[in-house]
Amino acid sequence: MGSNVVEPGVESAPTSAQRRREQRGWCWYDWANSVFPTSVITVFLSLYLTEVAESAARAEGQSCADGSALVDCDISLWGLSFPAGSLWGYLLSVATVVQVLVLPITGAIADRTQNKRVMLGGFAFAGAAATSALALLAGTNWQLGVVLFILANICFGGSVVVYYSFLPEIADADERDGVSSRGWAFGYLGGGLALAFHLALYLSHESLGLTEAEAVRWCFFTAGLWWAVFTLIPLARLRGHQPPQGRERGVAVFRAGFRQLGQTLREAKSYPLTLGFLAAYLVYNDGIVTVTNVAGQYGERELGLDRTVLITTILIVQFIAFVGAVAHGRAARRFGAKRTIMVSLVLWVVVVGAAFFVEAGQEFQFYGLAVGIGLVLGGTNALSRSLFSQLVPPGREAEYFSVYEVGERATSWLGPLVFAAAGQATGSYRLAIVSLVVFFVVGLILVALVPVRRAIVAAGNRPPKVV
Structure with a gap:
């Protein structure tokens, strides 16, 4: 006689309506x-x-010119x-290294x-709290900002690993590209609306009776609030889908996690x-990340565009x-997914x-470039996420997505290095930006x-009807 017992933490099979609701919640x-x-x-x-940080250096009697990092303006x-x-460059590097160490065991x-x-809720709420706490960053206490950012960054990465691992559980092989694309699209829309709100708050700070610094701190507080409040929606709709692979509790969970990670890496x-x-993916994603990171520098230093134009460009891309x-997703x-990613990489070559x-000075041409980047940016990443989820062995989703995220961060230094080296060798930002085409060409060949x-x-999965 069959058993109706359901494993703890695992809910019964969802109806089609529940499945769609869970996907929308995801x-x-x-x-968020x-x-x-x-x-x-x-x-x-x-x-x-x-x-x-510069205020801290001045408080110690050092001379710091606004907007520059003089040798004697040290912390x-x-x-x-x-x-x-x-400080910011070093902080990003340290935060990335910490993520590389933490994310695999998280998965x-x-x-x-x-x-x-x-776990998703824990990481999200802790990260949101650390982000809102950045509102306390004032005066000369830059060390507080360092600690809070590293904490928020760890929580952001950990939450993304767990979040991605839900995708194979809530969407079958034929649904996954569409669900991932809608999620990515929704993320850009949310990020754009939040940024528009924060820029409006920042630019109108005088009419609101706020100093510039106070407006920025309110941006930090509301950013954390946004992250936390909208996280409540997926937490309310996501369900448990698989039974636990072990019964450990407390510290034993970490020991078991390290053992499982070792086994997964060996397998x-x-x-x-x-x-x-x-x-x-790591090759062409390095190109994508580098293009988005250096676009502002290219617009300001090579094209001589105002920072207002650069901020507008960020909103256009979003x-x-x-x-x-x-x-x-529709394509x-x-x-x-594979063919669409390949076409997208060709378009990246054209855009770059x-x-x-x-x-120089042609802001509308730069806006056109932003439109081109936006059209391929979200889709390439969304389909890469969904296609990788098809290639992951069942029951190892979070571990493989932790490798996915760690690999992305561990290789993110190569693109900026190529850009900087090409710029130094040629003396031209134009040739430096074009040098990044190599990442998309090589990535295209490897995907093919x-x-x-x-x-x-x-990997043990059912392929979709169209791959």
Whole structure:
């Protein structure tokens, strides 16, 4: 006689209506967390934290010119002295290294315990709290900002690993590209709306009776609030889908997680096609990340554009990326994820090549470039996420997505290095930006070489009708 007993933490099979509701709820976490990389990292924290660090140097009697990192404008931490203007770069590097150490064990514990909803909420709320606490950053206490940012960054990465691992559980092979694309599109829309609100708050600070610094701190507080409040939606709708792989409690969970991580890394060589696609993704994603990170520098230094134009460009990319992600999802449904990614990479080559011909001072040409980046930015990443989820062995989703995230961060230094080296060798930002085409060409070749249908079957999954 069959048993009706359901494993603890695992709910009964959902109806089609419940399944759609869960998928829509899942997409809301893209909306919730996008405020952190967009408003906090990209726009406000880098400049504000540098200003606080320079204030600390001035308080010690050093001379600091506004907006520059003079040799004698130094701060110190743990016995190390460095220019205040270098703080943000060093902080990003340290935060990335910490994530590389933390994320793999996070994925292993998530797979081992299958307590993903609780882990997602824990990471999200802790990260949101650390982000809101950045509102306390004032005066000369830049060290507080360092601690809070590293904590928020760890929580952001951990939540993303757990969040991604839900995708294979809530969407079948034929649904996954569409669900991932909608999530990514929703994230860009949410990030764009949040950034627009924060920019309006910042630009109108005088009429609100706020100083510039106070307006920035309110941006931090509301960014954390946004992240926390909208996280409640996916937490209310996501469900447990798999039984736990172990019964450990307390510290034993961490020991079991390390053992499982070691086992997964040893077994990974049994899936060479999965690793082949991951390698391709890391190559072209490095190009994507570098283009988005240096676009502002290119616009300001090479094209001589005002910072208002650059901020407007960020908003254009955010909202156009929403359209691009939706369009990529529809294209993947008809032509398959692999073919759509390959076409997207060709378009990346065209867009980066077009950057060479943008004339100095021509802001509308630069806006056109932003439209081109937005159209391919969200879709390429969304389909890469969904395709990788097809290549992951069942029950190891969080671990493989932790490798996905760690690999992305561990290789993110190569693109900026190529850009900087090309600029130094040629003395031209134009040739430097064009040099990044190599990442998309090599990535395109590597993707083309991966037999995706065979890779999906080899991982133990059912391939979609169109790949």
